[in-house]
Amino acid sequence: MVTPLLSIQYTTGRCKFGALLYGICESGICAILLGDEPQTLVEDLQRRFPTSEIRQQDVDLGSELAVLLAYIDTPGSTLTALPRPLAPFGTQFQQQVWQTLSQVGTGETITYSELARRCGRPTAMRAVAGACAANPLAIVVPCHRVLRSDGGISGYRWGVERKRSLIELENRLAAGI
Template identity: 50%
Template sequence: MKPASPAAMPARLVMGQSALGAVLVAMGDEGIVAIMLGDDPESLHHAALASFPGARPVHDRMADHTLAAVLACIDTPWRSPDLKLHIQGTPFQQQVWQALRAIPCGSTMTYTELAARIGRPGAVRAVAGACAANRLAVVVPCHRVIRSDGSLSGYRWGVGRKQWLLERERAGMSPDR
């Protein structure tokens, strides 16, 4: 049986503010299906509705708890998040995203290294595509992947946010902390 596409999945939406700007969390019956970052809450809401038609905002204890846990992941990324995720994607995307979650906080890896790690050294572009398709900002840490020359490349939620996240992780992992 084929899993439901994200668009076919009923979603509940909760939104808040973080140091990275607006945060929208989309929750399905089996867990969080998307964490989106942006400057404008209204734009995030429209993007969520485009991805999850029929999604509706909720304001209840579970939604508030989930939002608080996501905000804690942003503020303290060196702590393991206690989030129930419903990660959906192709088998290849799932493989890439699992490898992303294995990159230690405060560390980075190149797209080439990530492709080699999953046993697909010739699939660098496909790995980059899987990173770009990641719907779960921060908790599936595609921000930890950089170019071979060490520079930051495109990030779905903005290169400035990628830089902030990496700096935050490194600061949190420093011995001074």
């Protein structure tokens, strides 16, 4: 997929899962990335949008980042306080997978094969896994809720330990612990 020429503004911060990058464009929130170091996240953003103008805007985006960080502390809570819509860029199939993933509730998990079935492509487990790996909106589009068919935790774009921690946190939140 060729990404469009965009003007992207971003800021970085830290959350309980490590470094976080929050990126916006004219359409809305186009990137929420997790990692160990902010510079690595900026490089990831540049790889995702190689033809775009990318500028750091810490002051302008500071209050929005604070809202996002509060959401990350309690995944599954409402993001209505964010003043922008989600605007992930991807293929039509990726968009379908991400939309379907957004319907998996906090504290719930789904297998790759079930996700493929819900997307109307029951034999497309590898393509579904690829769409999860390409997800540009960590935690908000909950690809961490997807498990192997045996219920085991497998790959996660932002690290298996983060995935395990997110699932454990969401299970506690769903149980009211």
